[in-house]
């Protein structure tokens with residue numbers, strides 16, 4: 001366990017010594033602030049029209065959160081692209097593999113480090129949303145649920161991105177491929193717009209956004225939770241396999 | 251301590267290491283020699299559990315690299331060909347991370363970092379960013395990294411590459427000082443380094459083992475007969491070169507006399523003895539008795555460099571083997 005934490009800590013630190021972390025945080029703060037602004041403006045207008053204040057949760061938190069799910073699709077590749085690709089390019093992977101730590105410890109450490117970075121970014125969003133608590137008295141429970149959903153979705157994409165980063169020694173390739181995958185996962189449920197049976201259903205099931213939506217609405221659905229946890233497990237399993245095969249080829 | 255039994259490593263169709271076997275006893279320093287692409291790095295990677303062999307077995311401290319890699323890794327300090335450094339880390343921070351990876355914690359870790367920084371002379375760059383270090387310092391940090399957990403076995407892939415002459419000497423001394431407590435394999439292209447630091451050499455070429463022996467034995471065995479360089483001057487007047495040559499040829503035990511140089515009344519000969527005969531004293535006497543002045547007499551033995559070139563250039567490998575066979579035959 002302490003090996004995992006040592007690796008996670010090193011990984012998280014490495015984001016903050018490079019400009020990556022600050023660039024991500026700044027971009028995210030900007031976009032997220034913009035979304036919040038629109039939502040709040042919308043909320044104020046609604047309140048003016050109706051009698052008394054409208055529902056803060058429905059008009060501010062929900063839209064901001066569901067946008068966040070989409071926004072994270074674009075951030076994930078930037079977090080995961082360097083995870084293994086960089087270690088392979090610089091040769092430090094030799095240090096990790098020849099140290100008395102298991103492959104699983106390396107992988108979990110890296111995944112946790114990436115989760116840490118992702119959590120920092122979500123923290124920025126929480127900061128933006130915290131202003132809504134100054135305007136009124138929204139229910140915090142749907143917000144917590146939405147955060148759980150974002151963590152699960154992020155964890156799943158980070159695991160997949162980590163696997164992709166392990167298949168190449170080029171960060172850019174890893175990033176671009178991960179971005180494509182994220183986009184695909186996001187759009188899978190569009191399949192049902194044309195056809196609502198067979199393959200379309202399977203594809204829709206694989207869509208991350210479909211599974212995220214229930215969380216954004218403030219509902220913790222066991223099926224969706226299980227879905228995300230399985231994707232995380234799959235990503236970690238694939239990374240482990242590809243790390244093993246690297247040894248036979250390297 | 252280290253046992254390699256018939257390891258072979260194949261990449262697709264290419265065989266990088268071909269049925270190599272050798273052993274290293276506890277506390278020994280072994281030099282791993284071979285031209286570029288011989289398979290040194292590949293063999294070292296197998297020993298450090300970075301990659302498995304296609305065939306054969308290897309064990310370190312009695313643990314098989316395939317079956318108990320964790321036990322092997324705990325006992326090995328490895329300096330890869332390119333030092334595995336994170337440019338964004340400070341030196342101290344990096345050593346702390348590596349120490350943690352190797353299982354050190356708390357006080358032990360802090361103590362080892364101080365010890366190793368002192369030993370390798372990197373105390374003054376502890377707070378410097380690795381990206382900003384010179385190549386030599388990077389190499390040193392790489393070495394420190396391999397030593398951090400005080401491992402029983404050290405595997406160093408070209409440990410002195412990129413260092414200045416002063417540092418090379420210091421590093422060699424350091425490595426030499428580590429022997430005894432540590433078992434060391436180091437690969438290098440620099441032959442004097444092997445003569446200076448190592449007790450034994452393992453020479454491979456094109457993935458195949460060509461020789462493994464002690465440094466002394468190897469240079470001796472390859473030499474077989476004694477070669478002596480003789481320089482002669484005339485006492486007065488001009489030098490009669492052919493007279494000197496005749497005189498030298500008459501000495502008992504001499505098989506061949508070759509005139510190397512004849513200039514300004516001074517002649518340079520190379521004299522080869524018969525197998526196992528010592529002829530230097532007799533040569534000196536013969537020259538003086540003949541009325542010539544002896545200006546130089548030196549053993550022109552084969553250096554490790556000659557041995558290396560002879561063993562690793564393909565067409566000569568067979569010759570060396572034949573010589574070996576002859577020697578064995580004579581010994582029997």
Ligand SMILES: Nc1ncnc2c1ncn2[C@@H]1O[C@H](COP(=O)(O)OP(=O)(O)OP(=O)(O)O)[C@@H](O)[C@H]1O
Nearest residue numbers: 249250261266284285286287288289290291292293
């Ligand atoms: N991943 C790989 N795929 C294919 N061939 C490889 C791979 N790694 C090494 N080789 C080949 O294996 C051979 C041995 O390489 P190795 O790095 O072990 O040589 P070396 O003795 O360390 O050489 P040098 O003195 O240049 O460091 C080389 O011909 C190299 O091209």
Ligand SMILES: [Mg+2]
Nearest residue numbers: 290291331407
């Ligand atoms: Mg090499």
